Amino acid sequence: xxxxxxxxxPLEIVHDIIKGKxxxxxxxxxxxxxKTFSDLEHSIxxxxxxxxxxxxxxxxxxxxxxxxSSTGYPLHTEYFLTSxxxxxxxxxxxxxEIGIEYMLEHGQQEFLDNKGICYNK
Amino acid sequence: xxxxxxxxxPLEIVHDIIKGKxxxxxxxxxxxxxKTFSDLEHSIxxxxxxxxxxxxxxxxxxxxxxxxSSTGYPLHTEYFLTSxxxxxxxxxxxxxEIGIEYMLEHGQQEFLDNKGICYNK
DNA sequence: CCGTATCCGATCCGATACTG
DNA sequence: CAGTATCGGATCGGATACGG
Numbered sequence: 001x002x003x004x005x006x007x008x009x010p011l012e013i014v015h016d017i018i019k020g021k022x023x024x025x026x027x028x029x030x031x032x033x034x035k036t037f038s039d040l041e042h043s044i045x046x047x048x049x050x051x052x053x054x055x056x057x058x059x060x061x062x063x064x065x066x067x068x069s070s071t072g073y074p075l076h077t078e079y080f081l082t083s084x085x086x087x088x089x090x091x092x093x094x095x096x097e098i099g100i101e102y103m104l105e106h107g108q109q110e111f112l113d114n115k116g117i118c119y120n121k
Numbered sequence: 122x123x124x125x126x127x128x129x130x131p132l133e134i135v136h137d138i139i140k141g142k143x144x145x146x147x148x149x150x151x152x153x154x155x156k157t158f159s160d161l162e163h164s165i166x167x168x169x170x171x172x173x174x175x176x177x178x179x180x181x182x183x184x185x186x187x188x189x190s191s192t193g194y195p196l197h198t199e200y201f202l203t204s205x206x207x208x209x210x211x212x213x214x215x216x217x218e219i220g221i222e223y224m225l226e227h228g229q230q231e232f233l234d235n236k237g238i239c240y241n242k
Numbered sequence: 243c244c245g246t247a248t249c250c251g252a253t254c255c256g257a258t259a260c261t262g
Numbered sequence: 263c264a265g266t267a268t269c270g271g272a273t274c275g276g277a278t279a280c281g282g
Contacts, residue, residue, distance in 0.1 A: 011217055015142060037245090111129045175255090
């Protein structure tokens with residue numbers, strides 16, 4: 001996704017921030033601590049390298065996450081939520097509660113662990 | 122979008138709820154009071170009838186909005202947020218603040234009114 | 243280990259025409 | 263006024279291969 005040069009409404013930005021398939025789960029996975037690229041890759045079942053990189057890049061451009069990279073081999077990069085990302089996390093957690101509610105209502109509680117943290121795994 | 126029979130994670134649902142281009146703005150437009158179909162259509166610049174109907178239908182299937190229809194001509198339908206929709210609104214408002222922040226940071230404050238309520242209009 | 247490039251099917255969404 | 267149906271271009275995302 002190409003990020004637009006100009007937005008005329010905050011909710012347009014919101015849409016661009018969250019519309020990707022993996023954005024909310026990435027924000028959620030980063031809630032407690034820094035994660036390397038491969039940490040994320042292994043904890044999100046079904047995501048491809050390409051998509052993980054791409055979505056992280058977009059989240060960085062919106063100032064939701066940032067990263068620290070070491071130079072030299074093997075490469076090592078840690079991603080983390082910015083303060084804006086932590087705000088985003090609040091919204092994600094509210095929406096997650098809605099998701100949990102929906103699952104309970106539809107008899108799918110067998111997929112839920114204690115905290116609704118069960119993305120594909 | 123076909124709503125899935127089974128979700129294995131709350132955040133999958135979240136993604137399906139919000140991924141459409143017009144979902145957040147619809148939730149936001151319904152924040153204060155009931156709106157008819159044409160109220161919504163006229164207050165969201167750029168949306169087509171088809172998309173408005175489609176997104177409202179999906180929001181209804183997820184229990185975010187509901188409607189009351191009168192029978193007889195002319196047709197009259199009012200849409201409103203359910204209690205779950207009001208919860209969703211909380212998340213939307215948090216994300217909206219992020220959008221406002223982003224716009225201010227990028228010198229686009231001329232598009233903002235007092236409350237960031239300016240979706241294309 | 244981390245990131246880029248390309249190909250290609252699936253999905254999204256705008257335009258348009260039509261119905262009760 | 264509210265809702266449905268269809269077509270076609272644009273975008274998204276999975277698979278795969280390659281590079282620093």
